[in-house]
Amino acid sequence: MPNGQKFVEVSDLVRVFATPEGEVRALDGLSFDVRHGEFLSIVGPSGCGKSTLAMLIAGLMRPSSGLVALGGRTVDRPQTNLGIVFQNAVLLAWRSALDNVLLQVEMRGLDARQYRHRAMDLLASVGLEGFERRLPHELSGGMKQRVAICRALIHDPPLLLMDEPFGALDALSRDQMTLDIQGICARGGKTVLFITHSITEAVFLSGRVIVMTPRPGRIDGIFDVELPRPRRLAVREDPAFAGYTRQIRDRFMAHGVLRDIEDPSPLAPLGGFPSPLASPRGCGSPLAPPSPPGGEGAAGA
Numbered sequence: 001m002p003n004g005q006k007f008v009e010v011s012d013l014v015r016v017f018a019t020p021e022g023e024v025r026a027l028d029g030l031s032f033d034v035r036h037g038e039f040l041s042i043v044g045p046s047g048c049g050k051s052t053l054a055m056l057i058a059g060l061m062r063p064s065s066g067l068v069a070l071g072g073r074t075v076d077r078p079q080t081n082l083g084i085v086f087q088n089a090v091l092l093a094w095r096s097a098l099d100n101v102l103l104q105v106e107m108r109g110l111d112a113r114q115y116r117h118r119a120m121d122l123l124a125s126v127g128l129e130g131f132e133r134r135l136p137h138e139l140s141g142g143m144k145q146r147v148a149i150c151r152a153l154i155h156d157p158p159l160l161l162m163d164e165p166f167g168a169l170d171a172l173s174r175d176q177m178t179l180d181i182q183g184i185c186a187r188g189g190k191t192v193l194f195i196t197h198s199i200t201e202a203v204f205l206s207g208r209v210i211v212m213t214p215r216p217g218r219i220d221g222i223f224d225v226e227l228p229r230p231r232r233l234a235v236r237e238d239p240a241f242a243g244y245t246r247q248i249r250d251r252f253m254a255h256g257v258l259r260d261i262e263d264p265s266p267l268a269p270l271g272g273f274p275s276p277l278a279s280p281r282g283c284g285s286p287l288a289p290p291s292p293p294g295g296e297g298a299a300g301a
Contacts (some may be wrong), residue, residue, distance in 0.1 A: 007159065007191050008034035008057060013066035015052050026052045028216035030066070034193055036158075039185060041194040041202035043248065044212030045257045050195045053217070054163045057193065058084060070159065080108070082159040083152030087167045089144035091136040097123060097143075098132040101150045108155065115154055122150040126180050142173035149181065153188070160185065163195045175233060178204055182230065203244045204231055211251045220251050 013030040016023050026049040034040045044050050055061040056068055059079040068075040070082075091100045101119040102112045123132055126146040136144055145165060152160060162181075166174045182205055185192050196202050202209045209223045225244055227235060235241050252258045 005036045006033040007036045007038075007071060008193065009067070009069040009072075010053075010057070011067040011069075013053070013056065013068065014064045015049065015056060015061070016064045025216040027056075027063075028218050030217065030219055032210060032219060032222065034191060036191055037189050038208065039190075039192045039194065039206050040208050040210065041196060041206040042210045042212060043196055043199055043202045044217065045214050045252070046197070047215050048212045049215065049217030050212065051163050054084075054161050054193070054195055058082060058161060081157055082161055083155070083157040085145075085149050085152045085160070085162045085165045087164040089136075089141075089148040091144055091147060093136050096133045096135060097128060097139065097147045100136070100147050101154055104151045104154045110155075119150065119154055122153055123147070125184060126150060127176075140173070142169050142177060145169060145173075145177060146180065149184070153184065153190075156188070158191055160190050160192045161195075162192065164197065165194075166201065167197070174198075174201070179233070181205070186230065199245050199248045200236060203227075203241060203248070204236065209244075209248060211248055213255055214257060220255070221248075223247060 010033065011031050013027055014025070015027040016025050018024075030053065042050055042053065052061065056063055057070070057075065057079075059068075059075045059077050062076075070079060091097075092103065095103065098116075098119055101122065102115060105112050105115045120132060123129065123146075126149065128143060128146055128150075131139065131143065134143075136147075139147070145168075149165070165181075166177050169177060178201060181192075184190075192205075194202070194205060203225055206225050209225060210219055211221045211223065212218065213220045223244060227238070227240060227244075249258060253260065
């Protein structure tokens with residue numbers, strides 16, 4: 001649960017890219033914070049700067065202006081006290097699932113043998129017990145992403161950055177991964193910044209949801225999600241859940257990101273096909289009963 005203390009602080013953040021066609025303003029004046037132990041989602045359309053924001057928080061990119069701080073310290077270099085999960089798992093093809101998880105500690109110069117038990121426990125916690133020795137080509141897309149999440153958590157980071165981690169998965173795998181990550185983060189008390197295009201995903205997982213505008217990315221609204229935890233899939237059928245998703249969807253519709261279909265007339269033909277009530281040429285009234293066999297007047301013959 002969030003304890004009220006700010007762990008991530010973003011203040012007046014701007015990022016401008018130089019291109020041959022001129023400057024592109026990706027982010028424009030973002031200010032927000034993420035509290036210790038909070039699960040905060042950022043949802044917005046493609047191209048609004050969500051992934052750029054993740055890179056800035058991780059210290060993998062410098063802002064044009066503004067400030068990012070983690071734990072009260074300004075981010076001015078790549079950060080090592082966090083875990084990052086991207087949309088693609090990026091596993092090494094020649095290493096087993098277990099060895100891909102342990103790659104994180106090896107790259108940090110730590111003794112992988114001391115982390116072996118933790119790696120096994122993490123894999124078991126996401127349903128991969130028995131698959132520790134499988135190579136990436138022997139795993140499904142959802143299994144690969146679970147390995148990537150375990151790799152991001154192996155060194156027990158206080159902050160987890162997740163940039164569209166379920167974007168490449170099928171619907172059922174996304175549902176299961178959503179449940180898995182909720183459980184993992186709740187047990188470990190992690191602070192999570194979760195970037196997604198999915199309104200439903202954001203509301204299900206988060207305590208707060210930040211909605212971003214189309215480029216240049218600005219904060220359009222911040223929504224508190226007051227639903228009890230742990231959340232089961234059935235909560236998505238709750239009227240309160242539908243209310244949160246509708247509020248966020250309405251923001252995107254106000255900006256033209258989403259455009260609903262116009263309500264057609266009930267008698268208007270759809271898709272270029274004739275209305276079932278319209279009669280072909282020469283066939284009389286569309287509501288007239290069919291003529292009896294033998295033509296008109298046959299019944300009185």
